[in-house]
Amino acid sequence: MAKIDLIKDLVPIAQNTMADIVEKELRDYLKKKSFKPGDALPSELELAEALGVSRNVVREALSRLRMLGMVETKKRRGMILSRPDILGSFERVLDPLIIDDSTLQDIFELRLTLEMGLADILYLRKTKKDLKELEAIAKSQEPKGKGQAFRISNEVAFHGKIYQMTGNDTLTRFQNMLLPIFGYVISLEKVPKIGTVSHIDLVNILKDGTKEEFRAGMLEHLKPHFDRLK
Amino acid sequence: MAKIDLIKDLVPIAQNTMADIVEKELRDYLKKKSFKPGDALPSELELAEALGVSRNVVREALSRLRMLGMVETKKRRGMILSRPDILGSFERVLDPLIIDDSTLQDIFELRLTLEMGLADILYLRKTKKDLKELEAIAKSQEPKGKGQAFRISNEVAFHGKIYQMTGNDTLTRFQNMLLPIFGYVISLEKVPKIGTVSHIDLVNILKDGTKEEFRAGMLEHLKPHFDRLK
Known part of the structure:
Protein backbone atom coordinates (compact mmCIF):
# COMPACT_ATOMS: atom_id res chain seq x y z
CA MET A 1 0.00 0.00 0.00
CA ALA A 2 2.72 2.43 0.98
CA LYS A 3 4.65 1.45 -2.12
CA ILE A 4 1.74 2.10 -4.45
CA ASP A 5 1.20 5.52 -2.96
CA LEU A 6 4.85 6.35 -3.50
CA ILE A 7 4.59 5.42 -7.16
CA LYS A 8 1.40 7.43 -7.53
CA ASP A 9 3.24 10.41 -6.09
CA LEU A 10 6.15 10.07 -8.45
CA VAL A 11 4.65 9.46 -11.86
CA PRO A 12 2.95 12.67 -12.99
CA ILE A 13 5.71 15.09 -12.02
CA ALA A 14 8.59 13.43 -13.85
CA GLN A 15 7.36 13.94 -17.43
CA ASN A 16 6.47 17.53 -16.83
CA THR A 17 9.81 18.36 -15.41
CA MET A 18 11.97 16.87 -18.14
CA ALA A 19 10.53 19.06 -20.89
CA ASP A 20 10.77 22.08 -18.58
CA ILE A 21 14.42 21.34 -17.82
CA VAL A 22 15.37 20.66 -21.43
CA GLU A 23 13.52 23.75 -22.65
CA LYS A 24 15.47 25.90 -20.19
CA GLU A 25 18.75 24.11 -21.04
CA LEU A 26 18.19 24.87 -24.72
CA ARG A 27 17.36 28.52 -24.12
CA ASP A 28 20.44 28.94 -21.93
CA TYR A 29 22.57 27.16 -24.52
CA LEU A 30 21.35 29.42 -27.33
CA LYS A 31 22.09 32.45 -25.20
CA LYS A 32 25.50 31.31 -23.99
CA LYS A 33 26.69 30.45 -27.46
CA SER A 34 25.35 33.81 -28.71
CA PHE A 35 23.39 32.18 -31.51
CA LYS A 36 21.90 34.78 -33.84
CA PRO A 37 18.76 34.59 -35.98
CA GLY A 38 19.56 32.52 -39.07
CA ASP A 39 22.18 30.35 -37.35
CA ALA A 40 21.72 26.61 -37.81
CA LEU A 41 21.07 24.51 -34.71
CA PRO A 42 22.23 20.96 -33.97
CA SER A 43 19.69 18.31 -34.93
CA GLU A 44 17.12 16.86 -32.54
CA LEU A 45 19.18 13.66 -32.33
CA GLU A 46 22.43 15.50 -31.58
CA LEU A 47 20.71 17.56 -28.89
CA ALA A 48 19.18 14.44 -27.32
CA GLU A 49 22.57 12.72 -27.21
CA ALA A 50 24.37 15.78 -25.84
CA LEU A 51 21.78 16.22 -23.09
CA GLY A 52 21.43 12.52 -22.39
CA VAL A 53 17.65 12.59 -22.73
CA SER A 54 15.14 10.96 -25.08
CA ARG A 55 14.34 12.43 -28.47
CA ASN A 56 10.72 12.78 -27.42
CA VAL A 57 11.66 15.17 -24.65
CA VAL A 58 13.89 17.20 -26.97
CA ARG A 59 11.09 17.30 -29.52
CA GLU A 60 8.70 18.62 -26.87
CA ALA A 61 11.14 21.32 -25.78
CA LEU A 62 11.87 22.34 -29.37
CA SER A 63 8.15 22.48 -30.07
CA ARG A 64 7.83 25.03 -27.28
CA LEU A 65 10.65 27.14 -28.74
CA ARG A 66 8.96 26.85 -32.12
CA MET A 67 5.73 28.18 -30.64
CA LEU A 68 7.65 31.10 -29.15
CA GLY A 69 9.03 31.75 -32.63
CA MET A 70 12.61 31.25 -31.42
CA VAL A 71 13.26 28.31 -33.72
CA GLU A 72 12.00 27.39 -37.17
CA THR A 73 12.56 24.52 -39.55
CA LYS A 74 13.84 25.41 -42.99
CA LYS A 75 13.84 23.25 -46.06
CA ARG A 76 17.25 21.61 -46.48
CA ARG A 77 18.88 23.72 -43.74
CA GLY A 78 17.17 22.01 -40.81
CA MET A 79 16.45 23.98 -37.68
CA ILE A 80 17.57 27.56 -37.42
CA LEU A 81 17.22 30.23 -34.77
CA SER A 82 14.62 32.81 -35.74
CA ARG A 83 13.31 36.14 -34.49
CA PRO A 84 10.59 35.48 -31.94
CA ASP A 85 7.25 37.15 -32.06
CA ILE A 86 7.52 38.85 -28.67
CA LEU A 87 3.76 39.22 -28.21
CA GLY A 88 2.63 35.93 -29.77
CA SER A 89 2.42 33.87 -26.58
CA PHE A 90 1.07 36.78 -24.60
CA GLU A 91 -1.83 36.86 -27.04
CA ARG A 92 -2.46 33.14 -26.56
CA VAL A 93 -3.16 33.44 -22.84
CA LEU A 94 -5.15 36.70 -22.79
CA ASP A 95 -8.50 35.10 -22.08
CA PRO A 96 -10.56 36.86 -19.37
CA LEU A 97 -12.13 33.55 -18.36
CA ILE A 98 -8.85 32.03 -17.23
CA ILE A 99 -7.06 35.12 -15.89
CA ASP A 100 -7.50 35.77 -12.16
CA ASP A 101 -9.34 38.92 -11.02
CA SER A 102 -6.28 40.65 -9.64
CA THR A 103 -4.41 40.26 -12.96
CA LEU A 104 -7.50 41.46 -14.88
CA GLN A 105 -7.45 44.56 -12.71
CA ASP A 106 -3.72 44.98 -13.37
CA ILE A 107 -4.31 44.80 -17.12
CA LYS A 126 1.18 62.64 -35.68
CA THR A 127 0.52 63.79 -39.23
CA LYS A 128 -2.33 65.77 -40.80
CA LYS A 129 -3.36 62.71 -42.78
CA ASP A 130 -3.66 60.64 -39.59
CA LEU A 131 -5.65 63.39 -37.88
CA LYS A 132 -8.12 63.41 -40.75
CA GLU A 133 -8.58 59.66 -40.48
CA LEU A 134 -9.00 59.88 -36.72
CA GLU A 135 -11.58 62.62 -37.14
CA ALA A 136 -13.51 60.50 -39.63
CA ILE A 137 -13.59 57.64 -37.12
CA ALA A 138 -14.73 59.93 -34.30
CA LYS A 139 -17.48 61.50 -36.43
CA SER A 140 -18.84 58.15 -37.56
CA GLN A 141 -19.22 57.28 -33.90
CA GLU A 142 -21.20 60.19 -32.52
CA PRO A 143 -23.59 59.07 -29.74
CA LYS A 144 -26.37 56.97 -31.19
CA GLY A 145 -27.52 55.37 -27.99
CA LYS A 146 -26.18 52.03 -29.16
CA GLY A 147 -25.38 49.24 -26.72
CA GLN A 148 -22.26 48.11 -24.96
CA ALA A 149 -20.93 46.03 -27.88
CA PHE A 150 -21.10 49.04 -30.18
CA ARG A 151 -19.34 51.16 -27.60
CA ILE A 152 -16.48 48.72 -27.26
CA SER A 153 -15.95 48.40 -31.01
CA ASN A 154 -15.90 52.21 -31.11
CA GLU A 155 -13.21 52.28 -28.50
CA VAL A 156 -11.15 49.77 -30.45
CA ALA A 157 -11.36 51.78 -33.66
CA PHE A 158 -10.70 55.19 -32.14
CA HIS A 159 -8.04 54.34 -29.59
CA GLY A 160 -6.48 51.80 -31.94
CA LYS A 161 -5.98 54.59 -34.49
CA ILE A 162 -4.33 56.80 -31.85
CA TYR A 163 -1.85 54.03 -31.09
CA GLN A 164 -1.22 53.51 -34.76
CA MET A 165 -0.41 57.23 -35.01
CA THR A 166 2.50 56.72 -32.60
CA GLY A 167 4.16 54.66 -35.34
CA ASN A 168 4.95 51.98 -32.75
CA ASP A 169 3.75 48.60 -34.02
CA THR A 170 4.46 46.72 -30.79
CA LEU A 171 2.58 49.28 -28.71
CA THR A 172 -0.33 49.22 -31.16
CA ARG A 173 -0.58 45.45 -31.13
CA PHE A 174 -0.14 45.29 -27.37
CA GLN A 175 -2.96 47.78 -26.84
CA ASN A 176 -5.21 45.87 -29.24
CA MET A 177 -4.65 42.78 -27.12
CA LEU A 178 -5.44 44.60 -23.89
CA LEU A 179 -8.68 46.17 -25.10
CA PRO A 180 -10.88 43.04 -24.95
CA ILE A 181 -9.76 42.51 -21.35
CA PHE A 182 -10.50 46.16 -20.66
CA GLY A 183 -13.90 45.77 -22.26
CA TYR A 184 -14.56 42.67 -20.20
CA VAL A 185 -13.82 44.48 -16.94
CA ILE A 186 -16.11 47.35 -17.95
CA SER A 187 -18.88 44.93 -18.96
CA LEU A 188 -19.01 43.67 -15.39
CA GLU A 189 -20.76 46.84 -14.31
CA LYS A 190 -24.37 47.48 -15.21
CA VAL A 191 -24.42 51.14 -16.21
CA PRO A 192 -21.34 52.19 -18.16
CA LYS A 193 -20.37 55.77 -17.46
CA ILE A 194 -18.98 58.07 -20.10
CA GLY A 195 -16.41 60.84 -19.59
CA THR A 196 -17.27 64.46 -20.36
CA VAL A 197 -14.54 64.70 -23.02
CA SER A 198 -15.61 62.85 -26.17
CA HIS A 199 -13.60 61.37 -29.03
CA ILE A 200 -14.38 64.46 -31.12
CA ASP A 201 -13.09 66.69 -28.31
CA LEU A 202 -9.85 64.69 -28.26
CA VAL A 203 -9.44 65.09 -32.02
CA ASN A 204 -9.86 68.85 -31.68
CA ILE A 205 -7.23 69.02 -28.96
CA LEU A 206 -4.85 66.95 -31.09
CA LYS A 207 -5.36 69.40 -33.96
CA ASP A 208 -4.70 72.64 -32.11
CA GLY A 209 -3.77 71.91 -28.51
CA THR A 210 -0.54 71.13 -26.67
CA LYS A 211 0.34 67.67 -25.48
CA GLU A 212 -0.37 68.77 -21.91
CA GLU A 213 -3.88 69.74 -23.00
CA PHE A 214 -4.23 66.42 -24.77
CA ARG A 215 -3.16 64.56 -21.64
CA ALA A 216 -5.66 66.51 -19.51
CA GLY A 217 -8.37 65.76 -22.08
CA MET A 218 -7.52 62.07 -22.11
CA LEU A 219 -7.63 61.97 -18.31
CA GLU A 220 -11.10 63.52 -18.41
CA HIS A 221 -12.15 61.11 -21.18
CA LEU A 222 -11.01 58.16 -19.05
CA LYS A 223 -12.28 59.62 -15.76
CA PRO A 224 -15.05 57.04 -15.19
CA HIS A 225 -12.36 54.33 -15.37
CA PHE A 226 -9.99 56.14 -13.04
CA ASP A 227 -12.88 56.73 -10.61
CA ARG A 228 -13.31 52.97 -10.44
CA LEU A 229 -9.78 52.64 -9.03
CA LYS A 230 -10.37 54.72 -5.93
CA MET B 1 15.08 13.44 -59.33
CA ALA B 2 11.85 15.33 -59.43
CA LYS B 3 10.38 12.88 -56.96
CA ILE B 4 13.22 13.25 -54.48
CA ASP B 5 12.90 17.02 -54.58
CA LEU B 6 9.22 16.74 -53.87
CA ILE B 7 9.89 14.59 -50.82
CA LYS B 8 12.55 17.00 -49.62
CA ASP B 9 10.06 19.82 -49.95
CA LEU B 10 7.39 18.00 -48.00
CA VAL B 11 9.14 16.55 -44.98
CA PRO B 12 10.10 19.43 -42.68
CA ILE B 13 6.85 21.35 -42.86
CA ALA B 14 4.48 18.55 -41.96
CA GLN B 15 5.70 17.92 -38.43
CA ASN B 16 5.72 21.60 -37.59
CA THR B 17 2.23 22.12 -38.76
CA MET B 18 0.60 19.25 -36.88
CA ALA B 19 1.65 20.51 -33.44
CA ASP B 20 0.63 24.04 -34.44
CA ILE B 21 -2.78 22.85 -35.58
CA VAL B 22 -3.40 20.66 -32.55
CA GLU B 23 -2.24 23.40 -30.18
CA LYS B 24 -4.73 25.81 -31.72
CA GLU B 25 -7.47 23.14 -31.76
CA LEU B 26 -6.96 22.56 -28.06
CA ARG B 27 -6.98 26.25 -27.20
CA ASP B 28 -10.17 26.77 -29.20
CA TYR B 29 -11.73 23.71 -27.57
CA LEU B 30 -10.93 24.95 -24.07
CA LYS B 31 -12.43 28.32 -24.92
CA LYS B 32 -15.53 26.98 -26.63
CA LYS B 33 -16.33 24.62 -23.79
CA SER B 34 -15.76 27.48 -21.33
CA PHE B 35 -13.36 25.41 -19.25
CA LYS B 36 -12.39 27.21 -16.04
CA PRO B 37 -9.20 26.93 -14.00
CA GLY B 38 -9.37 23.75 -11.95
CA ASP B 39 -11.51 21.83 -14.49
CA ALA B 40 -10.20 18.40 -15.45
CA LEU B 41 -9.23 17.83 -19.08
CA PRO B 42 -9.60 14.65 -21.14
CA SER B 43 -6.48 12.49 -21.14
CA GLU B 44 -3.74 12.63 -23.78
CA LEU B 45 -5.04 9.40 -25.28
CA GLU B 46 -8.65 10.60 -25.42
CA LEU B 47 -7.56 13.85 -27.06
CA ALA B 48 -5.43 11.97 -29.61
CA GLU B 49 -8.35 9.72 -30.53
CA ALA B 50 -10.85 12.57 -30.72
CA LEU B 51 -8.55 14.59 -32.96
CA GLY B 52 -7.40 11.61 -35.00
CA VAL B 53 -3.72 12.40 -34.49
CA SER B 54 -0.82 10.63 -32.83
CA ARG B 55 -0.23 10.84 -29.09
CA ASN B 56 3.18 12.37 -29.77
CA VAL B 57 1.59 15.33 -31.49
CA VAL B 58 -0.94 15.79 -28.67
CA ARG B 59 1.89 15.55 -26.14
CA GLU B 60 3.80 18.26 -28.00
CA ALA B 61 0.77 20.55 -28.10
CA LEU B 62 -0.02 19.94 -24.42
CA SER B 63 3.59 20.66 -23.54
CA ARG B 64 3.22 24.07 -25.15
CA LEU B 65 0.07 24.78 -23.14
CA ARG B 66 1.92 23.61 -20.05
CA MET B 67 4.70 26.09 -20.77
CA LEU B 68 2.12 28.86 -21.13
CA GLY B 69 0.77 27.83 -17.72
CA MET B 70 -2.65 27.02 -19.21
CA VAL B 71 -2.51 23.38 -18.21
CA GLU B 72 -0.96 21.52 -15.30
CA THR B 73 -0.75 17.93 -14.21
CA LYS B 74 -2.08 17.17 -10.74
CA LYS B 75 -1.48 14.08 -8.68
CA ARG B 76 -4.40 11.66 -9.06
CA ARG B 77 -6.54 14.23 -10.95
CA GLY B 78 -4.62 14.15 -14.19
CA MET B 79 -4.49 17.27 -16.34
CA ILE B 80 -6.40 20.34 -15.28
CA LEU B 81 -6.77 23.81 -16.71
CA SER B 82 -4.77 26.34 -14.71
CA ARG B 83 -4.31 30.10 -14.54
CA PRO B 84 -1.63 31.08 -17.04
CA ASP B 85 1.28 33.28 -16.15
CA ILE B 86 0.48 36.02 -18.66
CA LEU B 87 4.03 37.37 -18.79
CA GLY B 88 5.94 34.07 -18.56
CA SER B 89 6.48 33.49 -22.26
CA PHE B 90 7.05 37.16 -22.93
CA GLU B 91 9.96 36.95 -20.51
CA ARG B 92 11.39 33.92 -22.33
CA VAL B 93 11.84 35.75 -25.63
CA LEU B 94 13.04 39.14 -24.38
CA ASP B 95 16.63 38.71 -25.49
CA PRO B 96 18.10 41.77 -27.22
CA LEU B 97 20.34 39.54 -29.35
CA ILE B 98 17.43 37.87 -31.10
CA ILE B 99 14.93 40.74 -31.28
CA ASP B 100 15.05 42.84 -34.44
CA ASP B 101 16.08 46.51 -34.24
CA SER B 102 12.66 47.90 -34.97
CA THR B 103 11.07 45.89 -32.14
CA LEU B 104 13.90 46.92 -29.79
CA GLN B 105 13.08 50.52 -30.61
CA ASP B 106 9.37 49.82 -30.01
CA ILE B 107 10.15 48.37 -26.57
CA LYS B 126 1.68 56.16 -2.92
CA THR B 127 2.24 55.99 0.84
CA LYS B 128 4.66 57.79 3.17
CA LYS B 129 6.42 54.51 3.87
CA ASP B 130 7.02 53.94 0.15
CA LEU B 131 8.28 57.50 -0.30
CA LYS B 132 10.83 56.96 2.48
CA GLU B 133 12.08 53.80 0.81
CA LEU B 134 12.26 55.51 -2.56
CA GLU B 135 14.19 58.39 -1.01
CA ALA B 136 16.65 55.96 0.56
CA ILE B 137 17.25 54.36 -2.84
CA ALA B 138 17.73 57.75 -4.54
CA LYS B 139 20.16 58.94 -1.85
CA SER B 140 22.28 55.81 -2.02
CA GLN B 141 22.70 56.51 -5.70
CA GLU B 142 23.89 60.09 -5.77
CA PRO B 143 26.37 60.72 -8.60
CA LYS B 144 29.58 58.86 -7.98
CA GLY B 145 30.91 58.91 -11.50
CA LYS B 146 30.40 55.15 -11.73
CA GLY B 147 30.14 53.42 -15.09
CA GLN B 148 27.28 52.40 -17.31
CA ALA B 149 26.58 49.12 -15.48
CA PHE B 150 26.18 50.95 -12.19
CA ARG B 151 23.87 53.46 -13.83
CA ILE B 152 21.61 50.76 -15.21
CA SER B 153 21.32 48.92 -11.89
CA ASN B 154 20.45 52.30 -10.34
CA GLU B 155 17.69 52.76 -12.84
CA VAL B 156 16.33 49.30 -12.11
CA ALA B 157 16.22 49.93 -8.36
CA PHE B 158 14.75 53.42 -8.50
CA HIS B 159 12.23 53.05 -11.30
CA GLY B 160 11.37 49.52 -10.15
CA LYS B 161 10.40 50.97 -6.76
CA ILE B 162 8.17 53.58 -8.42
CA TYR B 163 6.33 50.83 -10.29
CA GLN B 164 5.99 48.82 -7.11
CA MET B 165 4.39 51.91 -5.51
CA THR B 166 1.57 51.72 -8.08
CA GLY B 167 0.53 48.45 -6.39
CA ASN B 168 0.23 46.85 -9.83
CA ASP B 169 2.22 43.60 -9.88
CA THR B 170 1.78 42.99 -13.61
CA LEU B 171 2.97 46.49 -14.47
CA THR B 172 5.93 46.15 -12.10
CA ARG B 173 7.00 42.83 -13.55
CA PHE B 174 6.46 44.01 -17.10
CA GLN B 175 8.63 47.08 -16.52
CA ASN B 176 11.35 44.95 -14.93
CA MET B 177 11.40 42.85 -18.09
CA LEU B 178 11.62 45.89 -20.35
CA LEU B 179 14.48 47.56 -18.49
CA PRO B 180 17.30 45.28 -19.72
CA ILE B 181 16.17 45.92 -23.30
CA PHE B 182 16.04 49.62 -22.53
CA GLY B 183 19.53 49.41 -21.05
CA TYR B 184 20.76 47.56 -24.10
CA VAL B 185 19.48 50.26 -26.46
CA ILE B 186 21.13 52.96 -24.33
CA SER B 187 24.40 51.03 -24.20
CA LEU B 188 24.64 51.26 -27.99
CA GLU B 189 25.58 54.91 -27.73
CA LYS B 190 28.98 55.95 -26.51
CA VAL B 191 28.28 58.87 -24.19
CA PRO B 192 25.16 58.40 -22.11
CA LYS B 193 23.38 61.67 -21.44
CA ILE B 194 21.63 62.42 -18.19
CA GLY B 195 18.50 64.54 -17.74
CA THR B 196 18.57 67.68 -15.59
CA VAL B 197 15.96 66.28 -13.16
CA SER B 198 17.57 63.67 -10.89
CA HIS B 199 16.08 60.79 -8.91
CA ILE B 200 16.23 62.94 -5.76
CA ASP B 201 14.36 65.73 -7.56
CA LEU B 202 11.64 63.25 -8.52
CA VAL B 203 11.32 62.09 -4.90
CA ASN B 204 10.89 65.69 -3.77
CA ILE B 205 8.16 66.29 -6.33
CA LEU B 206 6.40 63.09 -5.26
CA LYS B 207 6.48 64.34 -1.65
CA ASP B 208 5.06 67.81 -2.16
CA GLY B 209 4.14 68.30 -5.81
CA THR B 210 1.08 67.59 -7.94
CA LYS B 211 0.92 64.73 -10.41
CA GLU B 212 1.23 67.24 -13.25
CA GLU B 213 4.49 68.46 -11.73
CA PHE B 214 5.64 64.88 -11.34
CA ARG B 215 4.86 64.17 -14.98
CA ALA B 216 6.77 67.28 -16.10
CA GLY B 217 9.69 66.22 -13.89
CA MET B 218 9.69 62.71 -15.30
CA LEU B 219 9.65 64.09 -18.84
CA GLU B 220 12.69 66.21 -18.02
CA HIS B 221 14.38 63.22 -16.33
CA LEU B 222 13.83 61.14 -19.46
CA LYS B 223 14.59 63.97 -21.88
CA PRO B 224 17.81 62.47 -23.29
CA HIS B 225 15.82 59.39 -24.26
CA PHE B 226 13.01 61.36 -25.83
CA ASP B 227 15.58 63.45 -27.72
CA ARG B 228 16.82 60.23 -29.27
CA LEU B 229 13.41 59.68 -30.87
CA LYS B 230 13.40 62.86 -32.91
Missing part, protein backbone atom coordinates in the same frame (compact mmCIF):
# COMPACT_ATOMS: atom_id res chain seq x y z
CA PHE A 108 -7.13 47.32 -16.83
CA GLU A 109 -4.73 49.75 -15.16
CA LEU A 110 -1.95 48.93 -17.61
CA ARG A 111 -4.13 50.10 -20.45
CA LEU A 112 -4.95 53.35 -18.60
CA THR A 113 -1.23 53.86 -18.01
CA LEU A 114 -0.40 53.47 -21.69
CA GLU A 115 -3.23 55.78 -22.69
CA MET A 116 -1.98 58.51 -20.33
CA GLY A 117 1.64 58.00 -21.37
CA LEU A 118 1.49 58.10 -25.13
CA ALA A 119 1.04 61.85 -25.63
CA ASP A 120 4.76 62.59 -25.94
CA ILE A 121 5.40 60.04 -28.68
CA LEU A 122 2.08 60.84 -30.36
CA TYR A 123 2.98 64.52 -30.62
CA LEU A 124 6.34 63.64 -32.16
CA ARG A 125 4.76 61.56 -34.91
CA PHE B 108 12.33 51.37 -25.77
CA GLU B 109 9.37 53.65 -26.51
CA LEU B 110 6.96 51.37 -24.68
CA ARG B 111 8.96 51.83 -21.51
CA LEU B 112 8.96 55.63 -21.95
CA THR B 113 5.18 55.51 -22.48
CA LEU B 114 4.63 53.57 -19.25
CA GLU B 115 6.91 55.90 -17.33
CA MET B 116 5.01 58.97 -18.55
CA GLY B 117 1.64 57.33 -17.93
CA LEU B 118 1.93 56.02 -14.41
CA ALA B 119 1.56 59.31 -12.50
CA ASP B 120 -2.22 59.02 -12.10
CA ILE B 121 -2.16 55.55 -10.56
CA LEU B 122 0.97 56.36 -8.55
CA TYR B 123 -0.72 59.38 -6.97
CA LEU B 124 -3.71 57.25 -6.02
CA ARG B 125 -1.60 54.68 -4.20
